[in-house]
Amino acid sequence: MNSLYIVLAVVIAVTNVKTLGALKVQVFYETLCPDSQHFITTQLNPTFAQLGSERIDLELIPYGHASEETDANGTKTFTCQHGPDECYGNKVHACVNNLSRAIEESLHFAYCSELSHTPANVTVLQVCAQGAGISWSKVEDCLSSGLADELLSANGRKTALVDAGNIPTIVFNKIYYPNRESAWFNFKETVCQFVDCIY
Numbered sequence: 001m002n003s004l005y006i007v008l009a010v011v012i013a014v015t016n017v018k019t020l021g022a023l024k025v026q027v028f029y030e031t032l033c034p035d036s037q038h039f040i041t042t043q044l045n046p047t048f049a050q051l052g053s054e055r056i057d058l059e060l061i062p063y064g065h066a067s068e069e070t071d072a073n074g075t076k077t078f079t080c081q082h083g084p085d086e087c088y089g090n091k092v093h094a095c096v097n098n099l100s101r102a103i104e105e106s107l108h109f110a111y112c113s114e115l116s117h118t119p120a121n122v123t124v125l126q127v128c129a130q131g132a133g134i135s136w137s138k139v140e141d142c143l144s145s146g147l148a149d150e151l152l153s154a155n156g157r158k159t160a161l162v163d164a165g166n167i168p169t170i171v172f173n174k175i176y177y178p179n180r181e182s183a184w185f186n187f188k189e190t191v192c193q194f195v196d197c198i199y
């Protein structure tokens, strides 16, 4: 009897663990957008710090309301809502995401940058990359090699697939679009509607 109960308890525990898989959360943002800054610094970062990657499978997609043109030679030019500085910031964020070994590093960097009054300032970005353990010289290689353009372009294609009417746009499990107020201002409570946050 006892061993049967133990087996049942283990089965229930394992079943629970499986149903508690991490919630896929995609954050579409742009570096100089005040609403993006506010969301990343006051909602996303503290919530991720509490719930971690076991609960939140996070993807950061810097692009926002940008557009892209390719000239006859295949050179890409981006136009960003808050001007060229924002395109630079978005590229650096995209390069850091590509270079980071874990989402924690990418978020640490994004938080540091967005906490600043000038998130796209080269000094800020450099200090934040170093703080997140990302080599600035690799970021510079990414920017000069054309990889940054490729990464931003890929982010643009991803952004075009969602209804990114408001930036930041937060997408849950690819298909669920909770109302903006809920996702922006009660992010943790919204996440916890989909994953069991009691542990």
Ligand SMILES: *[C@@H]1O[C@H](CO)[C@@H](O)[C@H](O)[C@H]1NC(C)=O
Pocket (backbone or CB within 6 Å): 071, 072, 073, 075
């Ligand atoms: C394409 O590249 C050639 C050679 O580098 C240059 O002369 C030309 O101005 C470029 N065209 C565009 C549209 O940038």
Ligand SMILES: *[C@@H]1O[C@H](CO)[C@@H](O)[C@H](O)[C@H]1NC(C)=O
Pocket (backbone or CB within 6 Å): 097, 098, 099, 100, 150
């Ligand atoms: C970085 O970008 C390259 C080129 O697009 C890609 O092959 C690679 O998978 C990316 N790595 C990460 C961690 O995103």
Ligand SMILES: *[C@@H]1O[C@H](CO)[C@@H](O)[C@H](O)[C@H]1NC(C)=O
Pocket (backbone or CB within 6 Å): 121, 122, 123, 124
């Ligand atoms: C970036 O910030 C540093 C330090 O505050 C400042 O000295 C520098 O002028 C800024 N750079 C730009 C391009 O605004």
